[in-house]
Amino acid sequence: MPKRVGIEVSLAASEAACAADTDVVAAYPITPQTHIVEHLSELVADGKLDAEFVPVESEHSAMSVCVGSSAAGARTFTATSSQGLALMHEILFIAPALRTPIVMVVANRALSGPISIWNDHSDIMAERDVGWIQTFAENGQEVFDLIIHAFRVAEDPEVLLPIMVNLDGFTLSHVIEPIEMLSASEVKRYLKPYKPQMVLDPKKPVTMGPVGMPEVYTEAKRQIEALLQGSKKVVVKAWKEFAKHYGRTYKPIETYRMKGAEVVLLTMGSVSETAMTAVDRMWDKGMRVGLLRFRLWRPFPLQEFRRAMRGVKVLAVMDRAISYGGLGGPVFTEVRSALYGTFEQPQVFGFVAGLGGRDITVDMFEEMVKKAIRYAKRGKGPTYEMIGVRER
Amino acid sequence: MDAALKNFKKFTPKSLPKVENLAQGHRACQGCGEVLALRMALKAMGKNMIVASATGCMEIITSPYPQTAWEVPWIHVAFENAAAVASGIEAGRKALMRKGRIPKQRTTIVAMAGDGGTADIGLQALSGALERGHDFVYICLDNEAYMNTGVQRSSSTPYGAMTTTSPPGKLSMGQNTWKKNMPAIAAAHAIPYLATASPAYYTDLMNKAKKAALIKGPAYLHVYSPCPTGWRLAPELAVDISRLAVQTNVFPLYEVVDGQYILTKKIKKRKPVEDYLKLQGRFRHLDKKMIQEIQERIDRDYEALVQKAALSEVKGESAETEE
């Protein structure tokens, strides 16, 4: 077994792409993703990673290069954040339609305006519907592992869809953590070389990306939807295999102290560690509070989520993104919809916090839970509210 | 000069290749000069190619699923990124060849787009790909407007032309800007090969396409592509108008090889631009003064081009002269 080394999580992400023997990296720098691409170009420059590093002139081209290289049969990796992800938006929809198993790390950051380099989830939540598998990491080890896992799932002949691995910008990307780094040869046992099903090859010409007339467009869309929904089996199976090889177990949903919990706090990404402290403190005070976070966000793990929510009376959902003019944060509206009509459906309350790098404290988590309990008792509360807003 | 051009064997009308990469039965309009130019360029480059296409007329007319006119591998991703997609294909194949996962064989990577996909929305991606030096051929099929979406103006639309977004009116005489010199922009990237070409001079076009494919590194072809539909031109005149464009110096034919300008078709006595304009409905509203203005601009631009060519030392390559 490899030993743990203290390493910046960004660099560990690059090392994971390197251990996966990536063929092509095309990326454009943006804070807080920069250390990932810098380290990858170093690995290529030092001959440690045998890949083409394409220093593109924009994220739009980064994603376009990725689609081209993946369509040519190459294992392809990229990373971005915020404005860069938004600039890719147009091409993000096309990558799954062309069945290009690109792996992309997104160092989550707020979207302009105002411009902010700090962490929240507004970038990724604007890309929920693009047809990519999406996972969220909680810590550095998970970042490394989820990247290796992503290649295996994306390239599975039953999937062949691109994957985004999300990690919180700065609060996770820039911290140094002890991480068990798998070597290329260790990864090879789990991740076989990419065998594309269809490639651009003059010996076997194919037409990729044709026009979809009204007679075929709906069917094409349904096919992508079916593939994405069906990918959950492969995602879960690949995690089980991962556990067999490397001893670390991952599931679509992570829970903490759910046994006997009446109230559940739902979070995404790396804030869960602070949330755990809050949960412990609340149990100490006699409050029965559990914690739940999605590791797999697309496809949405509906059965797993409903199962986890059995017997829960109140659910407090924290969003790190705002949906202007909508019904609450994106995670909140989705989970409430997921629970609607279920037996013993809990009361669900939404909170938006931690925007653009605003700290989320243990106290804030406690505030959300207490408010949710109060609203539930009263039988009503605001659809959603923002926590930690300075009024002056 | 690239070693590949040392013993370059030219096509002649008698030695045209039989290969067809673009099948018949596509959905282009009658008399479409864009698809004609495309077909000839592709013929010249042989079967060993991969094509990345931008959105536009050529993409739409060749690929309505489940049909395809493509006999070579072809990919369409979006409107503005053909050069980036081609970069990715080239980079991917390079890595796979080096790692021994595909046979080591040079394949011509072609990116193709219209004038809108090149000079406007795709200019950044093109500039990036040229600057990075990918081994590929970029073909700009210039029909001087956004035809696919219904003849809107582009930066490549000529001065005075009527389009649906540069309509003549009480306060307008049509397009009020001069055509962007896209080949000059491409040339500014110091790429090894660049040429302008016209479907009326088909052996010239095919020879240039072949050279572009043979040369290592980025090559840029700017191809005159008459669009009877958008230009309000009789469909049977597509080839005639292409010839007139050259004879009037509206669209001069030249190469830029390693920075050296070479006129490939010298015009001894140019025809008046009016001969060219009057055949096309898009110029019908022009008055004498504007035609005079256009004539002066053409003469000045051509003179500047001749000067550039004179500065270059022409080695071995002598232009054909057209009366």
Ligand SMILES: Cc1ncc(C[n+]2csc(CCOP(=O)(O)OP(=O)(O)O)c2C)c(N)n1
């Ligand atoms: C991002 C984006 N903007 C606009 C369009 C609409 N559009 C599709 S093709 C096209 C014009 C194509 O013009 P050109 O590149 O000159 O090619 P042509 O059709 O004239 O051959 C436009 C505006 C699009 N598909 N994508």
Ligand code: SF4
């Ligand atoms: S609109 Fe013009 S360029 Fe497009 S297919 Fe018709 S003739 Fe060709």
Ligand SMILES: [Mg+2]
């Ligand atoms: Mg056009």
